[in-house]
Amino acid sequence: MTGEATTREDLNAEALRRRIVTELAAARDRTTLLTTTVDDRDLTTQHSPLMSPLVWDLAHIANQEELWLLREVDYAAPMRPEIDSLYNAFEHPRATRPSLPLLPPDEARAYGHEVRGRVLDVLERVQFNASQLTSGGFSFGMIAQHEAQHDETMLATHQLRRGAPVLAAAAPPPAPPDAPGLPREVLVPGGPFTMGTSTEPWALDNERPAHVVRVPAFWLDTTPVTNAAYAQFIADGGYHDARWWTAAGWDHRQRAGLSAPLFWRREGNQWLRESFGVTAPVVPDEPVLHVCWYEADAYARWAGRRLPTEAEWEKAARHDPASGRSRRYPWGDADPAAELANLGQVHLRPAPAGSYPAGAAPCGARQLIGDVWEWTSSDFSPYPGFKAWPYREYSEVFFGPEYKVLRGGAFGVSPVACRGTFRNWDYPIRRQIFAGFRTARSIAEESA
């Protein structure tokens, strides 16, 4: 394929082992924090029918790690075959999980600890070139990402939980001095670019393979849509005007009684937002959060714009016009760092619009990675040449028009599970995820 950055680091096996140990430990540290800051009753309670009890996530993380790294990589016998079915996400939808005979918290922790100990032993002796599953440490990277993704899901459960705050967070960096003067939108040049990847060792099946896509020039918001801008949509009656909504979106808006983002509440003449147990006035210049695809799409129409396609989003985030190749991240090929993007559950909120100038893309767009997931207009579908790997249920069974693609990753996403090629997907009605959006417009519309 043309134009893709050479990204496969020539890590020797020892460096790869060290990286895997670091990533697995980082994910486990977060899991431990999210499941020890609440008591056993909170762990076993279902805080929303949309979410599992936290104790299910805890043992499911361990069960998947056992399945892939002990049984598949090391051909080990199942440790507790009787629990496999309980933690199979496809057998039991989230709403039914509280009624299952789940492992109690202490047992779930002990199981996870035992699995991790054995995995570290396997890691000492694994041959990374022995199979497709171990090549480049893929299966270990997949499991580190899996745990990190459940850490994000568990963070969403924390947000839905009632009760006193239990999570501490550092304040995000203030907006840089140039933020007020940023152009509202940036031009992304037309022409072909390389979408997806064939070289990123830990990329998941739906990000593969790299392929060339032609994207006409378009304008994209420099930053995600802010709370202040979204509040104007509300004040202008946007929730009560069917013109801005698709038929399905309008139907959902009426039936679900949507009138503002999830966790917003009107008090007097101001909007308040509840965040991890703390209620405070909505911060005007922060990206809007907890809106569904229908709300994002309606806002965009009200604003005379539209959501970007997934290809447009990725081109804005990765295409480097100077070299013609696609970067791993908006800022280049270096891994995420604190000054580049708001990731890793450090701040527990989006940073003000215009933050992270060092993480800007070549087109000038900021905060494409981190802060909030960004809804795109695209359905979740396979790239040309897609091959399900290592199992159909990772992506393939979700392809189709019911799911919309989100890009970029939010403040709750770990750097290990975040790339310029990473694809997330969800139903267009979902609001508990850490999702916002930005809008776009086609060049052709200028002369219309």
Ligand SMILES: [Fe+2]
């Ligand atoms: Fe899972």
